[in-house]
Amino acid sequence: MKFYNSLTKKVDEFITHEDKVIRMYTCGPTVYHYQHLGNMRTYITEDIFEKTFKYLGYDVKRVMNITDVGHLKSDGDTGEDKMVIAMEREHKSSKEIAKFYTDEFKKDCKLINVRWPDKVVNATDEIDMYIKIISKLLDTGYAYTSNGNIYFDTSKMPNYYELSGKKEEDLVVASRDDVDEDHGKKNKADFVLWFTNSKFGNQELQWDSPFGRGFPGWHIECSGIAIKYLGEYLDVHFGAEDAVFPHHTNEIAQSESYLGHKWCNNWIHLSWLLTSGIKMSKSKGHILTVSKLKEEGYNPLAFRYFILGTYYHKQVDFTYEALEQASSAYSKLLNKIKQINKEGSLDKELFNIYDNKFKDALSNDLGTSNTLTLLYDLLKDNSVNGTTKLELIKSWDQVFSLDLLKEDEIDKNLEIYILSKIDERNEAKKNKNYELSDQIRNELLEKGIELIDTREGTKYKVNN
């Protein structure tokens, strides 16, 4: 398999430490708020990668963290802990906040068929592991104490800027917060491994350690969890593109100085989904989430379909127009599949020809949009019988995860939505609010749903 490796900055052949086994680490969410659609693009793509690895015959061992302490507002060493910001905002304990937003994230993952990784670890559950790593780094001179905090000495890592391609002089105090730059640092890029000089006063997010009572830095959490659960050699590390610096750069520095050897050869960074083009009226003052899309009447899987049509290493604009196009294409696709009759017997030769093309497209830098094209080619191909088509679709849906053969459930959800809109419209008509009633009719029409008023009440037709 080939993929874009952000460590080497080119498309590389995927090489693992152990044949056919992939130890995969993905940075999870900081659970202080909802995960917006941009975040979800990252999780969908990681899910597609994981399922692709499995489809290609790899045994995947995947770990994801949940950050519930130490991630400061700046992504570096300045600003408040994001969890503390949420605690103050919602007047809840950090545990309650973490649980609530982890559950919401889980729910959204389920709506878009993102499989929950086998091993998901809360950062606050692994404090001992961070202490173990930091103690060794202090012993070996990679870390130092200053101003009450433990810092990593980046001057000890000659390849510190390898992943990011940055230069030290680029690091002009990147502090957008009005927080004083820490004068205890030896080098500008040095970062905190353990804070004892707590900014939070006497609150719950603190632990005893040999270096004093305090809390871990964000970066050490991922190194600690990855090494503890996946061992000394990681095959692939995933994350969003904005995590390259400082987060992943610092993970590499800590892990390699702790382990004494190269940690991970393959780094995959997922590009942003740009949402600046969105008319905020639809999600005023809120974070646009998968659940919100569902409330607005979209099938969340249409969002997954949209992401499948993109290349993971390229930024993409998200607009409602694009989502509507994806929705319409997706429902047409489901309809076409529904019309396939299960006839003839499985043609193994044709099955393999198509399936190899599918694997080739995925192996070639995760060509998901090419796999969708292949699916449309298959549907059009009269030389393939219904049974073979359905078997291929069933097999490919292990990666697509678009519920391509579960159309009934989707129809039911759509029906519930349409009926609720019809009720809303009847209520509006009863109140002589014709403006609202027309608005509802037009809103549905935009989604390809036509309302027909009859003597027996309002009926509907879904146009594809």
Ligand SMILES: [Zn+2]
């Ligand atoms: Zn991470």
